[in-house]
Amino acid sequence: MEILLSSLAAGLLIGMALALVALGLTIIFGVMDIVNFAHGEFLMIGMYTGLFTAQATGLDPLFTLPVAALVGFLLGGVCYYGFIRFLIRGPMVAQLLGTFGLMLFLRNLALLIFGSEDRALHHGLLVGRSIDVGMGVIIPATKLAAAVLAIFSFWAVWMLMNRTHVGKALTATALNPQGARYMGIPTEKMNALAWGIGGATVTIAGALLVNFWSVNPFVGLLFTMIAFTIVALGGFGSVRGAFFAALVVGLIMEFPGFWDFFSYTFDIQWMYDIPMTSFKYTWVYLAYFIIMVARPRGLFGWKH
Amino acid sequence: MEALRNAFDFSDSPRVDLVIAAMVAVALLLFPLFSPSSFAIATIIQFFIFALYGMGWNTIGGYGGQVDLGKAQYVGIGAYTTAVMLIRWDIPFWVSMPIGMFFSITWSFIIGYPLFRLKGHYFAIATIATSLVLKDLFEIWDFVGAARGLEISPIKYSPPDFLRLIFKQDIYYYYVIFGFFLLGILIINWFRRSRLGFQLRAIKDNEDVARSLGINVHLSKVKTYAIATAFVSMVGSFHACYIKNIEPEDTMSLDISILIALMAMLGGAGSLWGPIIGAGVLIPLKSYLKEWLGARGGLVGIDLIIYAAIIMVISAREPRGIWGIVERVRRRKRL
Numbered sequence: 001m002e003i004l005l006s007s008l009a010a011g012l013l014i015g016m017a018l019a020l021v022a023l024g025l026t027i028i029f030g031v032m033d034i035v036n037f038a039h040g041e042f043l044m045i046g047m048y049t050g051l052f053t054a055q056a057t058g059l060d061p062l063f064t065l066p067v068a069a070l071v072g073f074l075l076g077g078v079c080y081y082g083f084i085r086f087l088i089r090g091p092m093v094a095q096l097l098g099t100f101g102l103m104l105f106l107r108n109l110a111l112l113i114f115g116s117e118d119r120a121l122h123h124g125l126l127v128g129r130s131i132d133v134g135m136g137v138i139i140p141a142t143k144l145a146a147a148v149l150a151i152f153s154f155w156a157v158w159m160l161m162n163r164t165h166v167g168k169a170l171t172a173t174a175l176n177p178q179g180a181r182y183m184g185i186p187t188e189k190m191n192a193l194a195w196g197i198g199g200a201t202v203t204i205a206g207a208l209l210v211n212f213w214s215v216n217p218f219v220g221l222l223f224t225m226i227a228f229t230i231v232a233l234g235g236f237g238s239v240r241g242a243f244f245a246a247l248v249v250g251l252i253m254e255f256p257g258f259w260d261f262f263s264y265t266f267d268i269q270w271m272y273d274i275p276m277t278s279f280k281y282t283w284v285y286l287a288y289f290i291i292m293v294a295r296p297r298g299l300f301g302w303k304h
Numbered sequence: 305m306e307a308l309r310n311a312f313d314f315s316d317s318p319r320v321d322l323v324i325a326a327m328v329a330v331a332l333l334l335f336p337l338f339s340p341s342s343f344a345i346a347t348i349i350q351f352f353i354f355a356l357y358g359m360g361w362n363t364i365g366g367y368g369g370q371v372d373l374g375k376a377q378y379v380g381i382g383a384y385t386t387a388v389m390l391i392r393w394d395i396p397f398w399v400s401m402p403i404g405m406f407f408s409i410t411w412s413f414i415i416g417y418p419l420f421r422l423k424g425h426y427f428a429i430a431t432i433a434t435s436l437v438l439k440d441l442f443e444i445w446d447f448v449g450a451a452r453g454l455e456i457s458p459i460k461y462s463p464p465d466f467l468r469l470i471f472k473q474d475i476y477y478y479y480v481i482f483g484f485f486l487l488g489i490l491i492i493n494w495f496r497r498s499r500l501g502f503q504l505r506a507i508k509d510n511e512d513v514a515r516s517l518g519i520n521v522h523l524s525k526v527k528t529y530a531i532a533t534a535f536v537s538m539v540g541s542f543h544a545c546y547i548k549n550i551e552p553e554d555t556m557s558l559d560i561s562i563l564i565a566l567m568a569m570l571g572g573a574g575s576l577w578g579p580i581i582g583a584g585v586l587i588p589l590k591s592y593l594k595e596w597l598g599a600r601g602g603l604v605g606i607d608l609i610i611y612a613a614i615i616m617v618i619s620a621r622e623p624r625g626i627w628g629i630v631e632r633v634r635r636r637k638r639l
Contacts, residue, residue, distance in 0.1 A: 095619070105613060107608075232426070
């Protein structure tokens with residue numbers, strides 16, 4: 001029972017942080033119909049930003065979020081004006097490989113600058129602390145803080161998208177770019193803004209994740225795939241869908257925990273023999289495949 | 305008979321192309337006689353391998369417009385079938401290669417049927433997902449050596465062993481893969497003039513119109529996917545005998561899949577010579593950049609940075625690749 005509860009808690013907590021990772025991807029896809037393969041690399045840059053700002057200033061990594069957001073916003077804007085703007089004129093094949101090129105570029109730039117070793121934070125207000133909720137569930141303070149701040153950022157973006165003029169303009173650009181242009185909406189700027197917001201949210205997520213996840217230049221791909229799964233499950237372009245889908249994906253990632261629970265509780269011999277922990281992310285990939293084949297629109301999708 | 309005639313019929317290519325192609329082929333045939341360095345031989349073998357991968361990708365990705373980023377899983381299936389059969393049961397290459405192709409094609413049918421319900425980005429990401437699932441499976445499967453992989457030790461055999469394709473000198477491998485390469489060109493030439501090839505180009509241009517003309521879109525895609533798979537699996541089997549040491553990370557990683565798609569994209573997807581040109585530009589560039597910049601300067605990753613920059617420029621500026629530039633120049637001359 002304790003394993004079950006702590007797996008549930010861990011899955012939901014990580015899911016909330018992952019929701020923020022996927023948010024940027026779904027916004028960019030919703031507004032521009034382009035899949036950003038470099039999304040995980042943006043996250044990696046956010047992680048490095050959080051790490052180095054914390055180490056340089058001696059502040060707690062949680063206070064580095066504004067820096068990470070600024071870096072991400074600029075990164076998204078620069079990528080849009082310098083590269084994506086030219087890319088979207090071409091066919092879909094070129095778009096796919098173009099963002100793939102961006103991914104390889106950023107990853108190897110990080111490899112060149114930072115080296116390939118794992119880096120992690122060892123200091124900070126919350127590192128190493130935890131809260132005992134009872135029933136055997138122990139929640140690490142870093143993960144809780146990440147989850148809470150992720151929800152807060154998510155709420156802020158949701159408000160921006162739904163309650164402001166800029167958000168309405170973004171939605172209009174997503175629904176019908178040409179019509180939006182006729183209504184006097186600067187769609188080019190809106191696209192750039194979508195990239196900026198997408199970049200800022202994902203780097204914030206990176207700065208939150210670096211509290212409990214060590215960073216190296218190759219960390220991106222895993223998160224790109226996780227974000228794709230979340231966005232596919234939630235429906236491409238849906239902000240609300242991304243949040244609930246992220247919780248589901250968080251639980252899928254804790255599948256080994258549930259597996260352990262069943263094998264202990266019912267004492268099934270063959271279940272012990274399967275090394276489920278090495279399959280941790282396989283389930284995420286498999287989930288993507290099954291979701292796409294069974295329900296391509298996702299849970300809340302409006303684009304297909 | 306018709307198919308055979310189609311395979312050897314290059315009459316729709318301009319004569320200049322054929323002369324250049326023949327000259328390059330003769331140069332490649334004679335190249336090892338000038339006793340070049342083993343590095344150059346290895347680079348050209350890599351070129352052949354990736355040109356063949358690219359040709360396979362080109363059938364579904366170039367002519368059909370379905371961007372497949374999971375080709376590495378078939379490299380893995382082919383390589384592992386050959387390696388496992390050779391090590392465990394001493395089955396020679398020429399037998400295990402068709403068996404590997406059979407396994408690959410079976411797997412491609414299993415995943416192809418659901419996969420081709422998807423389009424565009426969705427399809428591309430789903431192929432990555434299947435490839436990664438298969439790689440994770442191979443990494444814990446003890447029968448195929450798990451994450452350590454398999455090693456074919458040449459000591460047990462007496463090279464040159466033409467049945468098992470175990471050689472000491474790379475030059476034998478060079479000529480074997482050269483044969484495959486010429487065969488591959490003929491097969492692609494047959495494919496692009498076959499009924500299936502025309503159906504696929506119709507699908508690429510407009511799927512709904514193709515369907516209304518009575519083309520079974522789904523079946524055509526799955527069939528072509530099987531052809532692409534057979535290509536990649538065949539070369540994967542060769543790769544196992546050539547490298548002799550295969551592990552999931554080397555043979556089935558996403559990087560391989562991307563590299564395969566890139567060859568064809570850079571050269572010009574959907575053309576006969578495109579993947580060959582792409583491999584001819586990228587592979588020497590990659591190995592020499594790595595040799596000069598990576599190893600000597602101690603700058604890890606700089607080769608891939610330059611590489612990525614090329615991809616970005618090509619995809620933003622000339623999405624139809626090098627072959628697109630060639631065709632544009634030609635059209636301008638004619639006007």
